[in-house]
Amino acid sequence: MQVFATTPLALFMLLYIMVRGPVKGLWCLFLVLPMGAAAAMNVSGLGSIYMADFVIMAMWASLLLFPTGFSELFATLKPGRPGFILLFLLIVSLLSAFFMPRFFRGDTEVFMLVKVPDWGMAFRLRPLEPTTQNISQPIRFMISMSAFVILTTLFRKHGSAMQIHKGMILATWVNVLLAFLDVASHAVGFNDLLDVVRTSNMAMLDDQRIMGIKRIAGGFAEASAFGFYTMGLFAYWMRYWFSDKTSWKSGLIALLMFALIIRSTSSSTYLALIAFLGLYFLWHFRTMFKARRALLIYISTIVAVPMMMIVFIMLFTLNPILSGMLDEILLTKMSSDSGVERMMWNTQALTAMIDTYGLGAGIGSVRASSFLYACLGNIGIVGTALYLVFIAQFLLARPPKSERDTHTAAVIAGLQASCIGFLIQAMMSAPYPNLDVVFFAHAGLAMGLLRRQEILVRRKKRSTRARPVRMGAARSMA
Numbered sequence: 520m521q522v523f524a525t526t527p528l529a530l531f532m533l534l535y536i537m538v539r540g541p542v543k544g545l546w547c548l549f550l551v552l553p554m555g556a557a558a559a560m561n562v563s564g565l566g567s568i569y570m571a572d573f574v575i576m577a578m579w580a581s582l583l584l585f586p587t588g589f590s591e592l593f594a595t596l597k598p599g600r601p602g603f604i605l606l607f608l609l610i611v612s613l614l615s616a617f618f619m620p621r622f623f624r625g626d627t628e629v630f631m632l633v634k635v636p637d638w639g640m641a642f643r644l645r646p647l648e649p650t651t652q653n654i655s656q657p658i659r660f661m662i663s664m665s666a667f668v669i670l671t672t673l674f675r676k677h678g679s680a681m682q683i684h685k686g687m688i689l690a691t692w693v694n695v696l697l698a699f700l701d702v703a704s705h706a707v708g709f710n711d712l713l714d715v716v717r718t719s720n721m722a723m724l725d726d727q728r729i730m731g732i733k734r735i736a737g738g739f740a741e742a743s744a745f746g747f748y749t750m751g752l753f754a755y756w757m758r759y760w761f762s763d764k765t766s767w768k769s770g771l772i773a774l775l776m777f778a779l780i781i782r783s784t785s786s787s788t789y790l791a792l793i794a795f796l797g798l799y800f801l802w803h804f805r806t807m808f809k810a811r812r813a814l815l816i817y818i819s820t821i822v823a824v825p826m827m828m829i830v831f832i833m834l835f836t837l838n839p840i841l842s843g844m845l846d847e848i849l850l851t852k853m854s855s856d857s858g859v860e861r862m863m864w865n866t867q868a869l870t871a872m873i874d875t876y877g878l879g880a881g882i883g884s885v886r887a888s889s890f891l892y893a894c895l896g897n898i899g900i901v902g903t904a905l906y907l908v909f910i911a912q913f914l915l916a917r918p919p920k921s922e923r924d925t926h927t928a929a930v931i932a933g934l935q936a937s938c939i940g941f942l943i944q945a946m947m948s949a950p951y952p953n954l955d956v957v958f959f960a961h962a963g964l965a966m967g968l969l970r971r972q973e974i975l976v977r978r979k980k981r982s983t984r985a986r987p988v989r990m991g992a993a994r995s996m997a
Contacts, residue, residue: 523718529559529570533577541578541669542677548574549686552957553694553748554738558719566655567719571956572662578669595672601912601966602668608898608905609664612882612952615898616657619881620649627874629896630864630886642860644867647880656883660953667963674967675974680927683934683964684759691752691772697737698745698779701725705733713738734784746788747944748957752776754795754940755933755961762929791944798943799936861888864950868896875899882952890945894952906952913962914939916969919976927968934965 532551536544551557551570558567568576582592595602630642631650674683697713704712710726716738717723725736734742737749753776760769780788868887871880872895879885879899887893894903914935918928941958 523558523560524715525554525557525570525718526560529573532570532574533580536574536577536581537584541581542673542682544574544578544581545678545682545686546689548578548960549690550693552690552960553697554716555744555748556717556719556721556723556736556738556740561720567721569719569956571960572659575662575666575669575956575960578673579665582669582673591672591676592668595668595675601909601916601962602671604905604909604912605664605667608902608909609661611902611905612660612898613657615879615881615902616653616883617881619875619879620647620653620884623875623878623880624648627871627880628867629871629880629884630867632886642864642886647871647884650883652883653881654883656951656953660882660951663953663956663959665959666956667959667966670960670963671967671970674964675970678967680925680930680968683968684926684930687752687755687933691756691776694737694749694752695775695779698735698782701735701737702733729784732784735779735782742783743785743787743948746780746783746785746791747941747948749776749779749783750788750791750795750940750944751937751957751961753780753792755937757799758936759929759933762932763926787944787948790947791940794943795940798939864888865892868892871896872899877901886950888948888950890942890949890952890954893949897952902952910938910942913966916966918969918972927972931965931968931972934961934968937961938965 532544532547536547548571551574554570557570559570559573561567596606597603625646625648627647628644629647631645632642697716701713704710705726713725717725717740719740721740724741725739727734727736727742735745736742737745739745739748753773756769756773756776760773763769777792780792864887868885869892871885877900879895879897879902882897885893885896887896891903894906898906918925918931938958938961941954941961945954945958
């Protein structure tokens with residue numbers, strides 16, 4: 520086992536969660552989510568255990584110490600609930616990782632990370648065979664899924680929406696701080712300043728530049744990973760701004776996240792931003808006719824977006840550096856070597872799915888450049904269908920009508936929107952079916968709050984039904 524500079528912080532969080540409990544230790548999770556390249560420790564054969572993974576495991580250890588932990592857990596995995604579908608998806612994924620690479624060994628070809636002489640590590644097309652990725656990827660997938668289960672279980676009866684909202688504030692400002700330090704440290708010549716939080720054994724692409732402009736990686740290994748997380752934060756604050764009628768600061772934070780996305784220079788994040796805003800305004804188009812504040816926001820956005828586009832077009836047209844950067848990021852991305860290679864990954868993932876008769880080559884076997892293609896290639900049609908059912912159940916869930924105008928409903932809507940943001944970008948760039956801890960954590964918190972709202976509504980109905988009975992009994996006794 521190898522320790523890193525972030526290991527003492529991980530051990531402190533473990534001790535804090537074990538003493539204070541997983542609900543009060545939620546801030547630990549939000550603190551480390553912007554540190555996507557931070558490892559708690561390195562385990563031989565499995566690779567790095569990331570800080571977010573370590574915090575989830577600490578929460579599990581703390582939850583199972585309580586006598587009621589298992590009973591509440593079974594309520595989350597009840598048939599018909601998203602947790603039940605997720606459990607079946609986990610079983611399918613584990614079975615596929617163990618059996619498929621052996622059963623279809625040599626029957627199809629997949630892209631694998633191999634050592635190339637005089638080049639280093641690179642992805643090459645090789646016949647399907649069992650690898651260590653069939654062990655490490657399912658374990659990481661299981662940890663990510665467990666984040667949904669444990670957080671749904673915890674916030675079904677404990678915690679509050681305000682606690683989650685404060686956690687989102689913490690995560691947002693940590694992400695902003697790391698982004699600032701990333702740019703500032705390179706500007707003054709201290710390029711290794713953030714190595715203290717980039718401790719995983721993955722390849723670090725934190726010093727990439729486009730037309731001389733430093734790409735922001737923040738606490739992540741590359742700009743696209745930073746853009747992926749920032750996209751989720753933008754979606755949360757955008758949706759929260761529309762839901763909470765008393766908040767104007769959330770609008771400014773959403774604007775700040777928008778600026779960070781533009782500065783990240785990640786083409787997949789740019790496309791995800793455009794797709795999210797388009798889908799969002801189409802989905803909520805009727806809202807502007809019902810609420811005066813929503814109408815003001817819509818009009819402001821509809822006016823502001825074209826103006827910003829005109830300004831950007833003028834800047835990119837008049838400035839040759841910005842014009843070249845725009846051309847490199849978006850216009851020639853698909854025809855570049857990277858774009859062609861990623862399209863080959865997706866095509867081969869679809870071929871692997873066909874060659875395995877729709878069963879998939881086993882999670883960890885196929886690398887793609889799209890969430891959908893990665894699912895089809897790794898876990899097949901059945902696993903992909905289960906995944907999509909889980910996502911639909913979670914995203915279409917709504918609080919009871921009597922509770923929709925509360926702060927809790929605004930937080931739930933924001934968390935669901937953040938997951939949509941993660942999902943849209945994953946459709947364009949995710950190499951494996953795992954949507955990471957951050958997606959399942961946000962989904963679990965939202966589902967826990969939804970279940971809590973349902974429980975509160977049922978209690979209110981029971982109390983209102985019981986009250987007239989007691990009054991009648993009191994009159995008869997008199």
